[in-house]
Amino acid sequence: MDIYDLIQSSDLKHLRFGFYKLVYIRPTQFCPASCRHCSARSSPGTQRTAEVERLEKWVTSITDLPEVEWIGVEGGEPFAAPAQLEMILQVAQERGVFTSVLTNAYWAKDERRAREVLKNYPKINFLIISADEFHEEYIPLSRVVAALRAARDYVDRLGVQICAGPEYPTFRERFDCLAGDDLLESVDIIEVPLQYIGRAQESGVIHRPAESDELPEAICNFLGTPVLREDGVFVACCQQDAVLSSQPNLFQLGNLDDCDALALKSRVDADVYLQTLRVFGPKAIAEAAIKHQWGWEPRSYQQGNICELCLHLASDQQVVEGFREAFNTPEYHDTLALGRSILFDEPLMMESMEVDLV
Ligand code: SF4
Incomplete structure (x- = not known):
């Protein structure tokens, strides 16, 4: 097994x-x-x-x-x-x-x-x-x-x-x-x-592994299981490059010396960018970046490796901010809530009654 x-x-x-x-x-x-x-x-x-x-x-x-x-x-x-x-x-x-x-x-x-x-x-x-x-x-x-x-x-x-x-x-x-x-x-x-x-x-x-020009496609299952590092930094995902990086990155939520785990968890819970990775995967964010012309260019990625694409996107502040701004609507929050309920069996909490599935 x-x-x-x-x-x-x-x-x-x-x-x-x-x-x-x-x-x-x-x-x-x-x-x-x-x-x-x-x-x-x-x-x-x-x-x-x-x-x-x-x-x-x-x-x-x-x-x-x-x-x-x-x-x-x-x-x-x-x-x-x-x-x-x-x-x-x-x-x-x-x-x-x-x-x-x-x-x-x-x-x-x-x-x-x-x-x-x-x-x-x-x-x-x-x-x-x-x-x-x-x-x-x-x-x-x-x-x-x-x-x-x-x-x-x-x-x-x-x-x-x-x-x-x-x-x-x-x-x-x-x-x-x-x-x-x-x-x-x-x-x-x-x-x-x-x-x-x-x-x-x-x-x-x-x-x-071999590279491909196709954007790798899968949802991220690993944003629900964070990692506490030995220096107190609480990291949203358990991908080693995101965890071990000495540079602050999107996934390093903060240090538990300065804030409590509940506050950091609430931030992830409400973040359209991070929750989109769980529900639609990084490819959806890449497609939004291309469509909205946020100045981001895809490159080749290891076949099937969504983390490479994800880290590439996350290193571009324009993509992260552009996505958070463009998709921070009650309807999109509801879409994510529905996806989280279906995929991860989470309680369904809707902000608006009209759900627009993308
Ligand atoms: S897809 Fe992104 S958020 Fe998910 S484990 Fe990989 S690097 Fe972390």
Whole structure:
């Protein structure tokens, strides 16, 4: 089962595509490994980690969001920031929010050591271990299996996220053999595609996909699941280039030191530009930019990669402002509300009675 099938068929679907039901938190960008495919470009040299006191304020603000059901802790390597991880899990538990943690299991030297680590943390609801041919260059598979065996007694649910690189079949054979049927029965195997993003762009593990002059067409499913960075910046979408950019961009909503998560969420909720990406996709904005002659020119994009088109559009202030101005009408807000209700099962809140479907 790949990640898309899993989301479609499982209880994760409403989280992944819902609006602010799942929020990702990255307490650190540090990682003891530097995998060749790492989309977050984490490494031992990346020391950026949130201060615990500030992080506590940010996490509390996120758990104040009425919609939030799950916090997904990722990184960097969350277990490499133990005080931060413990605090996130503690606040989430006190606020009745479920937690998932994505780790590479470097800390599980053997099963006994893995138990010692896990027993010190508040409950993790879903522990997901990243393991594949690239992680294996840094983390022996025996640690992955030790972590899984130990975690059965401490977490509600266990997953292994495997990036399907060129050596995937032989990796799976090795992993399945070491884990054994008994363990595999209690683990969700989550297969994710190898993507041309982050460090994979320089390391050569994957070639740049072919380009096309056709505008890529799809709606964006990822604007409902924001990311909190280790510096307090709250980012509307989880696309790595938008998250990691040191330049302020449309998707970086603000810093939770300066405003609360509820205010930033309300801004996204009411933003015709961002909600258009969810309902019609970036191609609709590109077509509006061309039609209204906002001075924007399309170029070639990787086939099927809506994020490339989206980031290109978002970098053009004239497009963003032009679109927000031209489409800020009660009728268009209603069109978006209808689309959000149909696509994402959100409550239907109409401003005018006349709905003009585009
Ligand atoms: S870059 Fe645009 S299309 Fe890609 S996930 Fe972010 S908002 Fe969606």
